[in-house]
Amino acid sequence: MPLKILVTSKRVEDPEALILVKADGSGIETQGLSYRINPFDEIAVEEALRLKEEHGGEVVVASIGAADCVSEIRVALAMGADRGIRVDHEGPLDPGMVAAILQKLVEGEQPDLVILGKQSVDDDQNQVGQILAQRMGWARATFASKEESLESTAEKTRQCGLRLAADGTSIRVVREVDGGLETLELSLPAVITTDLRLNIPRITSVPGIMKARKKPVREIQVEELGIELQPAVIVRKLHSPSKRGGGLRVKTVQELWDKVHGEAGVL
């Protein structure tokens, strides 16, 4: 049964770049920063493409942001997604607002499945998937992973970690939980968020890159969605983590106790 899948492709600061907080704490220094697709979203795109390759269907990729975030939509299109949607928006969004926007896209597109990264590596909130599923009243599974390792034959032959039932009405998700793996059977439509060990995203092919240019990306203004965006969370100030002090070596247990209990005041 062909599947229609909506995936997200958020533009994030390159996690390998040096991130500096602005002197006034109002944000981060963006000059000279490089950006990439959120690595968890990249895994979501990969899984959606594998499902499409196995079952047929369509992969629609969505992002919210200013014009420059089309670059990351194009990455997903180059990987093989069919078309893109960019919701034009400048300025901060909290997870509730993102979920509200995505809800409108989901209502419009009516996909069988929404696959998102479990979090984005900029703010590490880990909430959008959950809130979206709640708002839609859909089944959800977070932290999708798989039993086989990333070095397994299953991964090398690019098998899906998410398994669609034969009758196409449900999907099996192996998810990472504390102390092991949990397997859920979700009835469709459903929302799934991806963890790191679900798959290794493909390298984009040269023909894929060339084709991406011609694939459509629809632009939508937030106003067109007919929703009132009210932040529930406002970021007042950012600051860098305080520098770690140096460690020290103690000779006796008594000295350790004195340091930990006496000086540091813990235990």
Add this chain to the structure above:
Amino acid sequence: MDFTLSDEQKMLVNAVRQFIKEELKPLEDEVESTGLLAPEKARAIFEHSRELGLYAMNMPEEYGGAGLSAIDTMLVEEQFGHTSDILIRRAFGNIYEALLVCEGAQKERWLLPTVRGDRTCSIAITEPGAGSDAMGITTRAVKDGDGWLLTGNKHFISDGEYSDFFLVTAVTDPESTPKAISLFLVDKDSPGFTLGRNQVMMGLTGTSCNELFFKNIRLTRENLLGEEGRGMRICLQTLGRVRLAQVGARAVGKATHVLDLMVEYVKERKQFGKPIGDFQLIQQMIADSVIEVNAARLLLHRAAWEIDQGRDARDWISMVKVHAAETLGRVTDRAVQVFGGMGYCKELPIERYYRDSRIYRIFDGSSEIHRTLVARGATKFGAALYDVRA
């Protein structure tokens, strides 16, 4: 002036970077220690690369390549510079644009299978008595009926052991001035062909460099590439872009790779209680390397831009050939110095990069030859070659 890469260029660079990191880097040490790339591993990287469209990217789309512009080719080739010669050859191919001169049946026999990766070609110009002086060759193609008989020998032919045909320069008319040289497509299984010994080099481990011997090899019209007597012209017209890519861009990539390792090392390595990067003499080596690498890259992009404008970029290519190769030499030399004993020791790849870099000032026209060409260009074109045209 906009130096921002387009989305396509970024994706292209990232795809090549990821492929090198995941597929090629893990093979480098093994190639260095065993002296060769195991055939089954060569096959595996080739197949994966071809599947991704990363093979023969310099060739036009109509023949199965990616049809990249000169600028895009340089961006990609710079990334190639981050890995070793033999891995570049097997993963991405080494397809000479001179093959585009192929016509009619030649296309099916030599061009198309080479772009597909079913055949491999080496270029055979250099002879023991003719290095920089490519006109000084003595290999002869003597007219015989409708064809020729090829006799002579070549040496230092990269991939000679692996390739199954060669682009060979041979004198077809020694009497004319200048003497007429033609280009021939010579199959390795031709009667009269002998593969000589592998001439072991200081670096570029894994890439064979062979002598080739031709004794009365019968060649037909189909073996002639382009017109008779126009061999050197075809070389001049098609080898410039290859030189810019394989020497210029790769030297910039290699220097960048080494510089990356240097910068990381000076932050980590502590002497006298602080990172060695705090010492000004070390800082000078880092600063000079950063400046020179950036200058070389800018010059590289300028030369590629000239090609994309359809202009004769030979003088620009010569400038890059000299500057990028010599930058690479200086950067790797500094890297050995910064890494100290570990830079000289085979436990780290620094000494390998040092050895590998030395050839850049020699092959594909020595620094001296290209300096001569730049000087000649300057006297011929004057300020047009080095001043702002406003």
